[in-house]
Amino acid sequence: MSKKQQPVIVGLDIGTTKVVAIAGRKNEFGKVEVLGFGRADSNGVSHGVVMNIEQCIRSIEQAIENCIASNPDLDIREVYVGIAGQHIKSLQTRGDRVRVNIEDEISKDDIDLLIRDQNKTYIPAGDQIIDVIPQDFTVDSTPYVTNPIGMSGVKIGANFHLITGDRHAIRNIKRCVDKSHLITRDLVLQPLASAAAVMNDEDLEAGVAVVDIGGGTTDMAIFYDGILRHTAVIPYAGVNITNDIRNGLGVLRAQAEQMKVQFGSSLAAEANAREYITIPGLRGLAPKEISVRALSDIIQARIEEILDYVVFHLKQVNLDTRLHGGIILTGGGARLKHIVQLTQFKTGLNVRIGMPSEHLAGGHAEVLRNPMYATCIGLILRGYHDYENGKMQFTGDGNLYMPVGERGLHEAEPEEAPAVAEAPAAPVQAIALQPEVPAAEPDEERKKSVQKRNEKVKTMLSMFKGKFMEIFGEDNTNID
Secondary structure: OOHHHOOOEEEEEEOOOEEEEEEEEEOOOOOEEEEEEEEEEOOOEEOOEEOOHHHHHHHHHHHHHHHHHHOOOOOOOEEEEEEOOOOOEEEEEEEEEEOOOOOOOOOHHHHHHHHHHHHHOOOOOOEEEEEEEEEEEEEOOEEEEOOOOOOOOOEEEEEEEEEEEEHHHHHHHHHHHHHOOOEEEEEEEHHHHHHHHHOOHHHHHHOEEEEEEOOOOEEEEEEEOOEEEEEEEEOOOHHHHHHHHHHHHOOOHHHHHHHHHHHOEOOHHHOOOOOEEEEOOOOOOOOEEEEHHHHHHHHHHHHHHHHHHHHHHHHHOOOOOOOOOOEEEEOHHHHOEOHHHHHHHHHOOOEEEOOHHHHEOOOOOOOOOOHHHHHHHHHHHHHHHHHHOOOEEEOOOOOOEEEOEOOEHHHOHHHHHHHHOOOOHHHHHHHHHHHHOOOHHHHHHHHHHHHHHHHHHHHHHHHHHHHHHHHHHHHHHHHO
8 A cells, every 4th residue: 555545643642741742654664654743731631630621622732733833734633542540440351242144254243243242341330431452262162262253153252351431531531632623533541552652563472561651640551472461550650750859859840850850760779879959049049959869769769669559460460470571661751760770670570661663764753762752653553553454444535534333434424425515505405494384284283183182181180170179078078
């Protein structure tokens, strides 16, 4: 497929500290060419949850404007949005289905029906299913089937990993995107998007844990034997480290963030105890000197707490010693000095920093060679996964694409109809209004019949009322 036939897909990462919009398109080598890049400071979002709608909308609009400014030829209408937050939960389910046409081979429709049945799974009130991910399939008595399409069998089943979230938190994210004049093509769990950007087939086979240390949350996805085994959202991340520095050293938030990035270390033992940082005083106060060793002590304490959660989730699925691919650190927090060494010490696994540049072509590749952009690149890859698996069809006009409905492509066509039939809309409406004049007579007759029925009912009720009053009057007379 040539480059002109590939759609332009936009990923929108709404984080606690930043909002990033990246537009990309795959080239003939399967690499993503970045066509537009925009970033803005995030306001109104705390730990992955929207707290202020208006501020979040302004941040999204600013990121989209910056993306379009980098490439004025872009026309951004639809986006893939990453989602995270403390409200995200996951659970394991099992589904089975007996096929009707057993003579036919198992098709993609059978798999889709099996997945669709999982949307009926009971979840706590107020939650909503975000994604249904098949793990492994069973065909009759044959377990651990990776791809059953093309096989023969009567009964097909699968183990599923369901990702759920708070319905109102999801609606708030969608509302922010909608009010920014964009369409949410799909919501994707951020650790899965990050994993798609920093992993390859070898990592998937060997077994890895992708740990995305973001601004508000630390997201985690565990893969083993080529299957997603577990996902988790840890409510501690870069913002918590910044707040610890601000409260522990008595500095401003901006100063704490700058010290963390420039001088911070995840291993206090590696910090120079004789090195000091001079902070300007407030309103004429004397400058403050802060030890780099004290700064690193605060950072290490919070990173160790995050890693304790990582080890806990690894032990929860009994994979704390079986991941031969180790741990892949990504996200903005992965840029901290010596975080690889501390993670190796706490988990006992091999550790590396995951960069999204593996899936990128030229252009912005050097600018985006940063783990903090892994989620946004992964959102673009998720869009191409949908496109290549028939969940989205490219219209070929202006790099637009439309979704493929569950019943077929014909469900998406009415969305485009108003734009095509906009000119003849007026005469069609005039023709439709003409038959309504003779239709007035049946309406009048219906009204008259209803009035007569109401009058009869009133008469009957008045008769019953009179009878009851006579009865109660006789009873009162007898009592007296």
